[in-house]
Amino acid sequence: MEIVMSAVIGLLFAVAVYLMFSRNILRVLIGTLLLSHSVHLILLTMAGLQRGAPPLLFLEAGSYTDPLPQALILTAIVINFGITAFVSVLVYRTYQEHKSVDLYDMRGAKDE
Amino acid sequence: MTLLHIAVLAPFLFALLVPFLFKYLRKIHTGWFVMIVPLVLFIYFVSYLPTTSDGHTVMKRFEWVPSLGINFDLYVDGLSLLFALLITGIGTLVILYSIYYLAGKKERLNHFYVYILLFMGAMLGVVLSDNIIVLYVFWEVTSISSALLISYWYTKDASVYGAQKSMYVTVFGGLTMLGGFSLLYVMAETFSIREMIAGSDIIMNHELFLPAMILVLVGAFTKSAQFPFHIWLPDAMEAPTPVSAYLHSATMVKAGIYLVARMTPVFGGGAEWFWIITSFGIFTMLWGGISALRQKDLKAILAFSTISQLGMIMSLLGAGSAAFYYMDGDNALYTTAILAAVFHLINHATFKGSLFMVAGIIDHETGTRDIRKLGGLMTIMPISATLSVIGLAAMAGLPPFNGFLSKELFFTGIMNVVQYDMWNGDTIGFILPVIAWIASIFTFTYSAIIFFRTFRGKFKPDMLPVKKVHEAPIGMLISPIILVLAVLVISIFPNMLAYTVIEPAMMSILPGILSEGSSFYVDIYHWHGINLELTMTIGVVIIGTILYMTMDKWSKLGIYQKEQDIITTVYDYGYDALIKGSQLITRAQMTGMxxxxxxxxxxxxxxxxxxxxxxxxxxxxxxxxxxxxxxxxxxxxxxxxxxxxxxxxxxxxxxxxxxxxxxxxxxxxxxxxxxxxxxxxxxxxxxxxxxxxxxxxxxxxxxxxxxxxxxxxxxxxxxxxxxxxxxxxxxxxxxxxxxxxxxxxxxxxxFIENSKSLGGGYNMVNVILVDFRGLDTMLELLVLGIAALGVISLIKLRVGESDDV
Amino acid sequence: MINKPNNMMFRVFIRLIAVVVVTFSIYLFFSGHNAPGGGFIGGLMTAIAILVMYLVFGVSTIKESLPFNYTYMMSIGLLLAAFTGIISWIAGYPYLKQFFDYFQLPLFGEVELTTALIFDLGVYLLVVGAAMTFILTIVEDDS
Known part of the structure; x- marks a missing residue:
């Protein structure tokens, strides 16, 4: 399972990076989203998958899944949400100011 | 935290008050308040004199980072006390002088005095620290404050250029020195200079000895303006004259001398130490003398003269390290050089300080320092003229002034090298006295130039920016008068210093090599009979006079047409190339995509x-x-x-x-x-x-x-x-x-075991988030909040709408 | 945005759904300490419920009926979270140390009360505020 997951994570990462190489700022935005997914999954996979019950003590299971990566990922998801929201608003404002979503056109070549 | 620590930190603490004094008590010149600090400190340090002249030392410990062996340890011995007295004594006079030099209404006195105090505290820290890391920190603060003071009149391009240059050179040296200190730590496994001296045998025989020594010496040479790092000092003359007198002649540039003297017991037994320091010193002396003759600016002449004199002291310290090789402190053959170095250090501070102040007075009263425009000031400014005659005579080494005494000792010390049978002293060592003698001729000549071109000759009022030239106000003259009086007192009673200041200093430069019950030979006389040294001095006077007389002829030579030092040209070229190169690399790599x-x-x-x-x-x-x-x-x-x-x-x-x-x-x-x-x-x-x-x-x-x-x-x-x-x-x-x-x-x-018992929850993930790792969550909330604020400012407040984003 | 007149059924049902979603979000918030849920999840779900209402009824209608200032809500949330930490700090414990105990309350029976719940309430308020701010600032931006 972990090996297959790792392969999928690699694919997610590769596509995310590829999208971030794009000229279009919207694709970059989607790329960052995918990148965060891949990072979340990597954290989960590292600890081993499907080992024991969910980390809820009232289940009274013999072994539980590692709760620490989950806490880390939860934090990461929320922070990533904040960042994504900020970047999307930035994209929106950039388009308003420059009337372009092409990163090549937005280079600050004017005052150099 | 003892009184000694407070003394070192006092200038820093007082610096905090200066802006308020400047703002709320504008009627009184801020300098009057600031002057209290060095004055009190001077008196405080004088109280240590009996202790050190009895051969005792004082060590005060304050733990700073004990786990790394970095402690704010202060150590008072003859050498550090000598410097502390110079720093506070000259500091008092310089601040007094600056009160009249810098007009209270126009200048940014708050900046000036904060920088000066910053420097004073840092310099005290350098000379009193026993821990090399603490020493390094203070060392860099002196570089920074020096650069700030050079760029005090920051609207002038030359000031900024000079500040930048001094910063690059001295900070480069400081970093190199830090590398050397790290190697020293590797060898001696201590940051304490005291313990390093105790373990100098290990350092001497360690394979890192040479690299460590060279790295430390680069630091000392950059600070003390030794060839080829001397280029920053002439450009530092853009600073206000009190600063030039204080930092760039009397104290800061002597930090390198201090370091070399301090490290002599650690490195002194090696041939490399002897040869590197002596040859660089003597060559710097020659180079500074030759360059001084080219200058047209009074302060530039004095700057190159300072370089030359620093080289002289440096070479003496190198020659004196022989005492460590022979482990013989009783024989004056080996220790005279150190005696000369310490004695000349004091003399130089007195006469060069007064000369800088007089140069500042001339600049202040006439509006120029260009010797082509000056002349005939003898009758107009008689007091300044008298002061500079004495200062210049001391510098040129004319009897009976203190410069003569130390110059004689210098000749003796350098000529003793020929008798050293180690490190080829007896074969190629003769070059050193020859160069020393030639360099002394140049010293005589530029001293003559300064005097005759400013005070004698024709008065040219139409070439001066100031119309009515007159003598400086008495307040401005007090400090140079005190310094010149010091020159005279030392000239007449040289042995007054010998046993109180010089001998303790020598004992800290050359510790542990005296045999039981004996002492260093420190007697200083005017008359030794007609010997080689006296003959050399007479030669210097004769040839120097001839050189001055024939100046019109040789000054037409190509080398004397250019004022700029060749090393400065190299520096400028390298600096430009560095900027262009990094721009090229940055442009190629920073595509903006x-x-x-x-x-x-x-x-x-x-x-x-x-x-x-x-x-x-x-x-x-x-x-x-x-x-x-x-x-x-x-x-x-x-x-x-x-x-x-x-x-x-x-x-x-x-x-x-x-x-x-x-x-x-x-x-x-x-x-x-x-x-x-x-x-x-x-x-x-x-x-x-x-x-x-x-x-x-x-x-x-x-x-x-x-x-x-x-x-x-x-x-x-x-x-x-x-x-x-x-x-x-x-x-x-x-x-x-x-x-x-x-x-x-x-x-x-x-977490699995404790989330119920400690956190009171069954959901481990949630317990980790809100309890065990609550601070993480707290900061995460902060991120979210900041992101939301960013969104609001982007959309609602339209930050930067007018700017070109 | 979507504000067509002929969606009567949709409008009626969405009110019911929104109420259910908000209730469920509050349940999730309270159960957080012992079951899946908590401040983040509850907050986000509440935000979704409000957003759904916005989608159906339009910006101006909801702004009247739910006159929250979401910026204040965020600040209160952040302060609340920081405040619980400071209490334990003043009491001489490490910052953000949480306490809990079990109480016998009328009607509810034995209930566990924790300071972590106050902290989580801060999280909840901040998340609702932030999520709403993100979207509303864009939606309300006319230019």
Whole structure:
């Protein structure tokens, strides 16, 4: 399972990076989203998958899944949400100011 | 924290008050308040004189970073006390002088006195610290305050240039010195100079001896303006004259001398120490003398003269290290050089300080320092003229002034080298006295130039910016008068200093080599009979006079037409090349495109990872502990893979959003399968809100277009993306396998065991978030809050609407 | 945005759904300490419920009926979270140390009360505020 997951994570990462190489700022935005997914999954996979019950003590299971990566990922998801929201608003404002979503056109070549 | 520590920190503490004094008590010149500090400190340090002249030392400890052996230890012995007295004594006079030099109404006195106090405290720290790391910190503060003072009149280009140059040179030297100190620590395993001296045998025989010595010496040479690092000192003359008198002649430039003297017991027994210091010193003396003759600016002449004199003291310290080789402190043959060095150090501070102050007076009263415009000031400024005659005579080494006494000792000390039967002193050592003698001729000549070109000759009032030239106000004259009086007193009673200041200083430069019951030979006489030294002095006077008389002839030579030092040309060229080169590199690399930066970073990371994997056999692969795969997971993962592969090809913005959202929901599903209900819920919610957000944003934006990327770039993109993906896969597999292999206990066990008993909750993830790792969550909230504030300021407040974003 | 007149059924049902979603979100918030849920999840779900209402009824209608200032809500949330930490700090414990105990309350029976719940309430308020701010600032931006 972990090996297959790792392969999928690699694919997610590769596509995310590829999208971030794009000229279009919207694709970059989607790329960052995918990148965060891949990072979340990597954290989960590292600890081993499907080992024991969910980390809820009232289940009274013999072994539980590692709760620490989950806490880390939860934090990461929320922070990533904040960042994504900020970047999307930035994209929106950039388009308003420059009337372009092409990163090549937005280079600050004017005052150099 | 003892009184001694407070004394060192007092200037820093007082510096905090200066801006308020300047702001609220503008009627009184700020200098009057500031002057109290060095005056009190001077009196305080004088109280140590009986202690050190009895041969005792004082050590005060204040623990700073004891775990690293870095302590704010202060150590008072003859050498450090001598410097402390110079710093505070000259400091008092310089501040008194500056009160009249800098007009209270126009100048930014608050800045000036803060910098001066900063320097004073740092300099005291340098000379009193026993710990080399503390010494280094203070050392760099002197460099910074020096640069700040040089650029005091920052609207002048020359000031900024000079400040920058001094900063580059001295900070470069400081960093090099830090390297040397680190090597010293490696060898001696202590930061304390005291302990290093005790363990100098280990250092002497260590293979790092030479590198450490050279690195430390670069620091000392840059600070004390030794060739070829002397170039910053003439440009530092753009500073206000009180600063030149204080930092750039009397104290700061002597920090290098101090360091060499302090380190003599550590390195002194080596031939390299002797030859490097002596030859650099003597060559600097010659170079400074030759260069001084070219200058047309009074302060520039004095600057090169300072370089020359510093070289002289440096060479004496080098020659005196022979005493360590022979381990013989009783024989004056080896110790006279050190005696001369310490004595001349004091003399130089007195006469050069007064000369700088007089140069400042001339500049202040006539408006120029150019010797081509000056002349005939003898009758107009008689007091200044008298002061400079004495100062110049001392500098030129004319009897009976103190400069003569130390020059005689200098000749003796340097000529003794010929009798050293070690390190080829007896074969090629004769070059040293010859160069010393030639350099002394130049000293005589430029002293003559200063006097005759400013005070004698024709008065040229039409060439001066100031119309009515008159003698300086008495306040301005007090400080140079005191210094000249000091010159006279030392000239008449040289032995007054010999046993109180000079001998203790010699004992700290050359510790532990005196035989029981004996003492250093420190008697200083005017008359030794007609000997070689006296003959040399007479020769200097005769040839120097001839040189001055024939000046009109030889000054037409090519080398005397250029005022600029050749090393400065090299520096300027190198500086320009550095800036151009780095601009070139930056332009080539900083394309302003996100894609390029990402490519650099990813290639580097992939390279680093690949290297690590091969080098440390970091890759682990084992199917052993892997869990089984349910059939439905194949379907899920296949769907996920197809979706993400499709994503880059989509050209409709809404489709792209929906697909991205779909990926998010699939990830939420994966979380569910992998026993993470909290994550799944959060992911679902976040994905929902994100999709709504994207809808709102993308609604206003144009549709996606096909990327117009060159084929080569595109293939590079694909390769880099693929490589990064592979790397992530490998890292993930290795991390998992390695985690299963190693039998260490995961910290998670703690949370599993304690979340009920300590956190009072059954949901471990939530307990970790709100209890065990509450601070993380707190900061996470802060991030979210800041992001929201950023959004508000971007949209509602329209930050930067007028700017070109 | 979507504000068509002929969606009567939709409008009626969405009110019911929104109420259910908000209730469920509050349940999730309270159960967080012992079951899946908590401040983040509850907050996000509440935000979704409000957003759904916005989608159906339009910006101006909801702004009247739910006159929250989401910026204040965020600040209160952040202060609340920081405040619980400071209490334990003043009491001489490490910053953000949480306490809990079991109480016998009428009607509810034995109930566990924790300071972590106050902290989580801060999280909840901040998340609702932030999520709403992100979207509303864009939606309300006319220019």
């Amino acid at each position: 996100l894609r390029d930066y990402l490519v650099y970073m990813l290639i580097f990371i992939v390279g680093l990872m690949t290297y690590t994997m091969f080098r440390f056999e970091g890759f682990h692969f084992s199917m052993e502990n892997a869990s089984d795969i349910d059939l439905f997971m194949y379907v899920i993962l296949a769907t996920l893979s197809v979706t993400i592969i499709l994503l880059p090809k989509v050209n409709n913005r809404m489709t792209a959003i929906i697909l991205a959202g779909f990926v998010g929901f699939l990830v939420a599903f994966i979380f569910t399968v992998f026993r993470a209900p909290d994550l799944a819920l959060t992911q679902l919610m976040v994905e929902t809100v994100s999709v709504i957000l994207f809808m709102a944003v993308f609604y206003h934006l144009p549709n996606l277009t096909k990327d117009n990327i060159a084929p080569l770039t595109k293939s590079i993109n694909i390769v880099v993306a693929g490589m990064s993906g592979l790397m992530v896969t490998f890292v993930s597999i290795s991390a998992f396998t390695y985690g299963q292999m190693t039998p260490f206990e995961a910290i998670s066990q703690y």
